[in-house]
Amino acid sequence: MNRELFSLKNYQGINSWKLRKMSLLALASAVSPSVLALNTGTDLNLSLKPIAGGMAGAAYTKPQEVSAALFGNPATLTQFKGFNFGLGAAILEPEVDNYQSNNGFTNHSHSLAQNYIAPDIALSGEVSPGFVIGAGVAVDSGLGADYRTQPINGGAGLGLGGAGAGGAATLPLNVELLSFSANVGTAYELTPKLSLGAALTVGFGLGQFGTAGNTTGLGGLSGDFGGTTSSVHNISIRGAFGATYQLTQDVKIGASVKTPLEYNYRNVLSTTVGGAQEYQSVKVEQPLEATWGIAANPTTNLLLEADVAWKNWSQSSLYKDVYDDQFLAMFGGQYNLGNWQFRTGYSYATQLLRDEPNGTVGGFKGVGSLPLDTSVPGVLNNNDLVKVVQTTLGPVVWQHTATAGLGYAFSPKLRLDAFAAYAFEGSASRSTLALGEYAVNSSEWALGAGANFRF
Template sequence: MNVARKILGLVFCLALTPSLALATNGDNLIGVGSISRAMGGVGIANPQDAVSAVFSNPAAMCFGGFCPSNEVDFMGTVFTPHIKADISAAGGSYSSHSGEKSYTMPAIGISYEIPEVRNLRFGLGAYATSGMGVDYRDRGIDVKPAAWGGTAPLASGTYTELGVMKFAPTVAYQFADWLSLGAAMHIDYSTLDMGAGTSDGYGVGGEFGVILKPHDKVNIGLTYITAQEVKYSRVADFDGDSKLDDLKLASPQQVGFGVSYTPIPKLLLETDVKWVNWSDAKGYKEFDWDDQWVFGVGVQYKPIDSLALRAGYNYGQNPVKKHTINGLSNVNVQGKTMNNYYYETFRLVGFPAIAEQHVTFGVGYDVSSRFAIHAGYMHAFSNSITETGVDITGAAARIKSTMSEDSYEFGLSWRF
């Protein structure tokens, strides 16, 4: 129990540390943990480590690849986004790459069997789950065109930074050899900076899951995650009245379904499907995001007992709807009147959550019966979105954002 208490303390400290993520299914990560991310983000039916069990399906703590041991995972992801904006308006054409930085995102998870209650497991996780950011400050599109009198900016959203960290206490109970139920409480700590300083806030929600095992070789998982709203104070001047406005953003409700199949002991095949309800999530619905279907497939093969080779593919359709720009009209954003041209630059330039296709690879090695190390790589292929219309003067306008991503995964698992 002393070991468990120390680990819980570390998890709590980590949960208080916000982290920026350039995410890939909308502004959500495809998965959490080195193993899941190396397998296309799957894990609803058969996660292979504690952190992805807590994240993907709390019921899976009773059927995970680490069972019947207790396990703690220390994971990390280094994200490198590549983002470019092109704007034609105000009698000129402007182009710039966002400042390219690498972002390190930690994750830690634990699954622990309660000795006094057979088949009952407690879990805890702290991990970055979503976020986004661009930095065009002092770059090609961060100008005030002379054609507009040198006072109006070319674009809004030239600097954004959103990070969401979750702290998730979890419980799961195995009712039978073929059935496990689990639940997790999500406590979100989130930060948002749109160039006027960082605002932070908290949100609360839950995740509920079930695992069915109709056959020794087959797992079926189902999950539901509630929407989780956070209010950010004084983050941007949306209506141009020289006063900073508040903004509410909600992590959307999600439904997930997964199936895994183990045809032979050395081979694991898994697929996940998720529905993400962006269109009803506070903030995202005002910026007209569409609901998203996410599909992931992953494979793990062990040529020898101590070595695991992993690969996967993940697809999630871009949720950012394409509009026609009309800089001579306005839109309403949570009670504030915003010019349509700046609304569209904010959507496309400031929050270009448009990545769709991802390939992933990874490897794991058991150093001993207690320790394993993991490494992985993800590439999100380049995708772009383009809108045309008129700017604030009525002249022809065109906005284009392009992005791709690379990430590098590393992790350590300890069983005790």
């Protein structure tokens, strides 16, 4: 069967169109990873820090660990006088279930992209009165999916022969994006009440999109559809700027902004759409972010903090095709009882998925021999495939996250901390003209611990 059979311009006959519907569904799934981030979009923010993680990431105004200051609002570094060092790690477990249904048939695919470890290292030193510098390394964002053993079923219920019961194709998706950040930051206490800070991030990103493994029911497609992905990497930089102000003895306010972090993943996805085989490149951009918040000590032993983050996903490369701008509200508290610290937190995220996505994802024109951004009147809207991408992307459809944390100070110089977090299950679904219904249920949990030293 030649490539022209799958060209919508050369469409002839209902049987050929059924094959095309199966093929287009395969394309939509092949560019779709599941999500790694705990609370908003693909960003981790401060949610996996040993102390801030127990306060739902509410640490942009009065953080309790140097890593949260360095990777959050850099102006807060002036709150860490002397020498400070933090070392921690967290395990993140996403639970993503995809459902594809059409003509009474439903297929369930569970992503096996789990057991993510996020290391966290930071230190700071006061080099002169009121002037602090810091440095550290952490994982700041990511995506991941592995459907090699529980593949997405393409063309479910279309009744195509030779593809196994209930569906036309099985798709062994294997997709991953990870971003590691090395930060250097400085802060200066202009007055006893006002501090300003800045940080530079050097990011190292790993990217992979496509299929990897055996594919059934796709014998009519040209090329090796079971191996369209490449594993590539890139580096990038971003900046952060912040300020804090002590309103009263017990109340502090703060604000910060982070510039976008854009990775250019070259030659990451194979396609033969339009002729000879080629590898496509894509830009993936973590968005512009603004935060503001307030922290207060109602009593000597109690700290309460409330922060808000706004993320400009609608202007970020790749994500703008499926995401809207988003607000994240974070509330956290810490109570000191002797050498013990008890923490709790809650975060709320506004809905992230666009109701009407674009017709492409990151400008990809196709995967293998299958095209994106294609429409057939009365049968396929140009963004139907991207609606499928939204639901098989393992989106952050949860909106509520609860956290708890515990710390113990062995001495004024050493404290051990741990936290647990759970993002309550959310769901999303999208309908298409002829490809059927697509839905996702997803949740996440995380556990982390670390040691903080202060001299």
